[in-house]
Amino acid sequence: MIEKIDISGSNFKVEESFKKYVEKRIGKLDRYLPRQNRKDVVAKVVVTEVNRDHGNKYELSVSLNVPGGKVLAAKDEASNIFAGIDIIEAKLTGQIRRFKTENTNYDKKGFLKRILKK
Secondary structure, eight states, X not given: OOOEEEEEEESSOOOHHHHHHHHHHHHGGGGGSXXXXXXXXEEEEEEEEEXXXXXXXXXXXXXXXXXXXXXXXXXXXXXXXXXXXXHHHHHHHHHHHHHHHHHOOOOTTSHHHHHHHO
């Protein structure tokens, strides 16, 4: 579970139910991270209410600061903030998986090097 989640709102009052939902959905993204990076991840969630002619919308942006100076970010606009968090969770899941495959050494014992030398 990601322990450090900062939730803030611009033109929006963040309620307790929304905080719990964000902690549940964004907090579980650490299961996709490499084990050595799980403890130091910091998540920042910003919700902005935008008044439009045809109704109010919410701009949601989430950034994950992963150790090593990498920042994974996703942004979405939705009429329902809970649905927006679900969409952002799916976007971040793909980014985290890509990050993990780029940074994980699958050749632990030099197996590929021995095969390629022959």
